[in-house]
Amino acid sequence: MKTIFENSIKGRKGVISGEVNNDLIKKIDEKFLRKEELSLPEVSELDVIRHYINLSKLNFSVDTEFYPLGSCTMKYNPKVCEKLASREEFLNLHPFLSYIDEDSVQGVLEIIYEISRLLCEITGMKKITTQPYAGAHGELTGVLLMAAYHKAKGNNKKYIIIPDSAHGTNPASAAMGGYSIISIPVDKDGNMDVNILKEKINEEVAGIMMTVPSTLGLFEKNIKEIIELAHKYDALMYYDGANLNAILGKLKPGEIGFDIIHINLHKTFSTPHGGGGPGSGVVGVSGKIMDFLPVPEVIKENEKFKLNFNIKNSIGSVASFYGNFQVLLKAFIYIILLGKKGLIKVSEVAVLNANYILAKIKSYYDVPYNRICMHEFVLSARKQLKNGVHAIDIAKYLIDNKIHPPTVYFPLVVEEAIMIEPTETESKQTLDEFIDIMIKIAEISEKEPEKIKQAPLKTPILRVDEAKAARELKLKCDI
Amino acid sequence: MNVRQGYFYTKEHEWAKIEGKIAKVGITDYAQHKLGDLTYVELPQIGKVIKQGEVLNGLESVKAASDVYSPLSGKVIKVNNALENDPGLINKSPYDDGWIAEIEIQNEEETKNLMSADEYLNLLGQSK
Numbered sequence: 001m002k003t004i005f006e007n008s009i010k011g012r013k014g015v016i017s018g019e020v021n022n023d024l025i026k027k028i029d030e031k032f033l034r035k036e037e038l039s040l041p042e043v044s045e046l047d048v049i050r051h052y053i054n055l056s057k058l059n060f061s062v063d064t065e066f067y068p069l070g071s072c073t074m075k076y077n078p079k080v081c082e083k084l085a086s087r088e089e090f091l092n093l094h095p096f097l098s099y100i101d102e103d104s105v106q107g108v109l110e111i112i113y114e115i116s117r118l119l120c121e122i123t124g125m126k127k128i129t130t131q132p133y134a135g136a137h138g139e140l141t142g143v144l145l146m147a148a149y150h151k152a153k154g155n156n157k158k159y160i161i162i163p164d165s166a167h168g169t170n171p172a173s174a175a176m177g178g179y180s181i182i183s184i185p186v187d188k189d190g191n192m193d194v195n196i197l198k199e200k201i202n203e204e205v206a207g208i209m210m211t212v213p214s215t216l217g218l219f220e221k222n223i224k225e226i227i228e229l230a231h232k233y234d235a236l237m238y239y240d241g242a243n244l245n246a247i248l249g250k251l252k253p254g255e256i257g258f259d260i261i262h263i264n265l266h267k268t269f270s271t272p273h274g275g276g277g278p279g280s281g282v283v284g285v286s287g288k289i290m291d292f293l294p295v296p297e298v299i300k301e302n303e304k305f306k307l308n309f310n311i312k313n314s315i316g317s318v319a320s321f322y323g324n325f326q327v328l329l330k331a332f333i334y335i336i337l338l339g340k341k342g343l344i345k346v347s348e349v350a351v352l353n354a355n356y357i358l359a360k361i362k363s364y365y366d367v368p369y370n371r372i373c374m375h376e377f378v379l380s381a382r383k384q385l386k387n388g389v390h391a392i393d394i395a396k397y398l399i400d401n402k403i404h405p406p407t408v409y410f411p412l413v414v415e416e417a418i419m420i421e422p423t424e425t426e427s428k429q430t431l432d433e434f435i436d437i438m439i440k441i442a443e444i445s446e447k448e449p450e451k452i453k454q455a456p457l458k459t460p461i462l463r464v465d466e467a468k469a470a471r472e473l474k475l476k477c478d479i
Numbered sequence: 480m481n482v483r484q485g486y487f488y489t490k491e492h493e494w495a496k497i498e499g500k501i502a503k504v505g506i507t508d509y510a511q512h513k514l515g516d517l518t519y520v521e522l523p524q525i526g527k528v529i530k531q532g533e534v535l536n537g538l539e540s541v542k543a544a545s546d547v548y549s550p551l552s553g554k555v556i557k558v559n560n561a562l563e564n565d566p567g568l569i570n571k572s573p574y575d576d577g578w579i580a581e582i583e584i585q586n587e588e589e590t591k592n593l594m595s596a597d598e599y600l601n602l603l604g605q606s607k
Contacts, residue, residue, distance in 0.1 A: 409542040412545075415513075466541040467516030467518055470516075470519070470539075470541060471566065471567070
């Protein structure tokens with residue numbers, strides 16, 4: 001497909017821009033005036049419409065096909081959340097209003113106040129900040145809170161412990177917060193190896209960052225013992241809430257002793273976040289971290305909502321205003337719509353769907369940690385590799401079958417990893433179709449592996465050379 | 480899997496070729512195979528003083544970003560600049576053109592913590 005610039009025909013117009021006001025131009029210092037013409041495509045309105053409609057048809061999305069990549073990118077977003085959040089009253093809201101005229105934005109402040117309260121209830125934490133813009137930003141905020149806590153207590157801490165089944169962003173966030181990382185491997189059952197943890201933990205450990213369930217889709221069986229051990233050394237427990245969608249209503253991290261949690265709202269509460277778009281990585285804390293939270297926070301005083309800038313040992317602001325309000329709003333609508341029973345069902349069906357697929361395909365693939373999974377599970381293509389079929393080939397073959405590829409080659413602890421997360425929104429029929437295709441892939445891998453290795457054959461662009469794409473960067477085109 | 484005789488190996492799949500006081504280091508054929516096509520090599524700083532087992536530098540491939548651990552303690556005296564433009568050298572020639580750095584060895588005794596080619600082959604046999 002051509003780019004919009006390649007469709008440009010000299011002199012063609014879609015918009016007539018009107019007269020240029022020369023008096024205005026004279027008021028601008030010459031050094032600020034553009035010397036060359038703007039490089040814009042010259043196209044008609046119809047050219048633009050056809051180009052972008054056709055481009056959008058090439059999209060492979062959760063709105064068009066099954067997406068076992070799951071909440072890793074985002075789940076299906078109910079359209080009602082989108083519709084309500086797109087109301088003029090929210091779209092044209094000015095963030096400064098809350099600073100100069102609280103009375104005019106009481107409803108908005110109430111939503112921030114209420115979603116904080118609801119998320120505290122769901123996670124068992126004492127207080128929430130809605131500021132962080134996305135998951136990794138939440139992690140960094142969490143690590144900064146950890147550092148502030150230890151500093152205030154006069155603790156000399158240098159390390160953060162992270163199991164190798166945690167999210168890859170955890171070590172990066174810990175390092176940005178100034179800590180060195182101690183990595184702990186998983187044991188043969190896929191849990192953090194507690195014996196190695198006992199060897200490595202010491203007085204200089206600031207905290208342990210855990211992803212529960214882990215990236216292997218497994219619930220951490222020794223979690224209680226790990227938390228007790230951490231607190232013995234005054235190390236804080238950090239809960240990476242990326243996989244919170246597996247435990248809604250079943251476990252409150254705050255109640256079992258976690259001190260800090262971040263939640264990726266798009267993963268659990270179904271807000272759009274694909275392609276790195278605006279997200280929300282709210283952070284919740286236990287009582288002992290409350291005094292360090294970012295300012296401002298929304299509080300309720302005499303039945304009125306207002307901003308409070310007075311938090312004793314606040315680490316300061318980590319975002320302008322209160323984060324991505326529209327995203328908070330969509331998550332708020334989702335929570336209100338589903339209610340307590342609905343949210344519990346989200347987790348139950350997400351876990352059931354994953355286990356259903358796992359049970360149906362596990363005799364065809366290698367399952368490195370063969371136990372009941374949570375909302376996702378990890379296969380290995382080791383069996384298929386004997387015939388030269390890699391995880392990446394299976395992913396490509398799925399595209400030809402109108403299924404978005406799942407995450408591959410992550411987590412790193414599993415060779416030829418394929419991580420499957422169906423999410424709760426998929427019907428049994430869709431799951432069965434996927435199961436059939438996965439079984440078919442295993443069978444073709446035995447008899448005609450070349451067929452899998454050639455895929456995809458039905459896409460606009462065939463197999464791309466990923467190494468070339470990463471090695472020979474060409475990030476601009478000549479217009 | 481190609482394993483060179485006369486080289487030393489770590490269990491994290493690095494190799495060291497020792498000549499006098501200098502060790503040339505890189506990653507093994509097995510490691511490059513597991514990583515897949517390399518897309519970026521973050522070279523260590525010349526002059527960097529490093530301990531055995533510490534992170535020497537980082538690698539990125541189409542599959543993952545990973546660390547290279549130094550097989551020996553010492554000082555980095557030379558790096559393979561050719562990898563900056565052609566990280567694929569590690570895939571094509573892990574033991575020769577794809578070397579990563581030269582380290583001036585601090586303590587030759589440390590080679591006793593490393594594996595011989597036969598021991599390394601044995602390890603690969605187990606992990607299969």
